[in-house]
Amino acid sequence: MPVTVNGVELRDADIERELDHHHNAANPAKMATISAILRLLVREEAGRIGLNVPGQDDDALAMALLEREAGIPEPDEASCRRHYDSRPERFCDGEWVEADHILFQITPRVPLDALREIAAQTLALVRGDPSSFAQHARALSNCPSGSNGGRLGRVFRGETAPEFERAIFAVQHDGVLPQLVETRFGLHIVRILERCPGTRLPFDAVRGDIACALATAARDRAWKQYASLLIGRARIEGIELEGADSPLVQ
Numbered sequence: 123m124p125v126t127v128n129g130v131e132l133r134d135a136d137i138e139r140e141l142d143h144h145h146n147a148a149n150p151a152k153m154a155t156i157s158a159i160l161r162l163l164v165r166e167e168a169g170r171i172g173l174n175v176p177g178q179d180d181d182a183l184a185m186a187l188l189e190r191e192a193g194i195p196e197p198d199e200a201s202c203r204r205h206y207d208s209r210p211e212r213f214c215d216g217e218w219v220e221a222d223h224i225l226f227q228i229t230p231r232v233p234l235d236a237l238r239e240i241a242a243q244t245l246a247l248v249r250g251d252p253s254s255f256a257q258h259a260r261a262l263s264n265c266p267s268g269s270n271g272g273r274l275g276r277v278f279r280g281e282t283a284p285e286f287e288r289a290i291f292a293v294q295h296d297g298v299l300p301q302l303v304e305t306r307f308g309l310h311i312v313r314i315l316e317r318c319p320g321t322r323l324p325f326d327a328v329r330g331d332i333a334c335a336l337a338t339a340a341r342d343r344a345w346k347q348y349a350s351l352l353i354g355r356a357r358i359e360g361i362e363l364e365g366a367d368s369p370l371v372q
Contacts, residue, residue, distance in 0.1 A: 125155060125360035127162050132360075136161070155361055156353075160184075163352045167191075188341075192348045197336035205332050206325050211291065213328050217279055217320030219290045222255060222272040224248075227264035227308040241302050241309040248311055249298050255313055264308065272313070283307065290314065 125132040132155070140154035140161075147153040164184045168175075175186045188194065206213060226241040228234060244262060248255050256271030263272055279287060289303040289312065296314045303310040353363060 123360045125159070126358070127159050128166065128357050130162065132158055132162065152361070156363065159356075159358060159361075160349055160352065163356055167352060184345075185341075188345055188348055192344050194337070194341050194344050197333050197340070201336060202329050202332045203325065205336060206328065210322060213323045214279075214320035215323050216318065217291070218276040218318050219314060220276050220316040221274050221290055222259065222313040222315065223265065223267070223274060223303075224255070224259045224263045224272050224311040225265040225268070225308050226262070226310075238302070238309060241311065245298075245302060245311050248313075249300070252298055252313070255298065255311075258311075286310065 136158040137151070137154050140157040141150055143157065144150040144153040161180050161184075164180060164187055167173075168183055168187050171190075173183070173187055173190060175183045178186070211217070224241075224244065226237050226244075228237065240262075244258055248258055259268045259272030262268070265272070267273055277287075277290065279291065281287075282290075283305045285305045286303060289299065289310075293299060293314060296316065299312045299314070303312050
């Protein structure tokens with residue numbers, strides 16, 4: 123069944139053009155279709171109100187339409203300062219954690235429950251005898267660091283998977299972490315050896331970056347609300363939409 127938007131049939135080429143933006147989505151075809159619908163609605167709405175953005179593509183037209191119809195507030199000094207004060211760990215220079223790990227890699231051939239059980243048993247053994255950490259790493263770790271006893275060395279923020287980074291920088295004590303750390307790569311037993319809190323960057327040095335991040339977040343929120351409004355008042359057939367969760371501008 124073809125998808126129509128206010129009586130206009132969506133072309134396959136319109137949807138295919140959007141697929142590159144949604145390879146990692148749970149349902150790439152549906153998200154690409156939503157994006158194609160939104161592009162069509164943006165052009166239609168811009169034409170209805172007489173908005174003209176010479177020489178600009180659909181994304182620029184969408185932003186111009188959003189700015190005119192919804193407005194995007196600029197973050198003020200107080201908002202930037204609150205963000206800075208509430209997240210001191212994000213604005214440090216030179217923060218690092220020295221760590222070891224044992225990786226149990228997730229693969230299609232190994233059932234996750236069985237892998238988790240082996241990792242949990244190994245964690246119990248290592249916590250009972252921390253001096254055996256390097257021995258278990260050499261025997262079991264699926265990371266090249268296993269040959270060196272699991273040694274990762276100094277890990278700075280931004281160098282590892284976000285979920286691994288959150289785990290090692292969140293704890294405030296050294297030693298073997300009491301729980302397995304699960305990442306996209308597998309299950310990790312982690313030992314913290316040493317940490318350096320780094321030096322907090324002054325507000326003036328990061329204010330521009332904070333303002334940019336807050337403005338981007340505000341734009342994304344405004345776009346999702348406006349996209350939901352456009353879809354909500356359009357006559358769309360051929361697809362079931364729970365809402366506009368996919369931003370037009372990637």
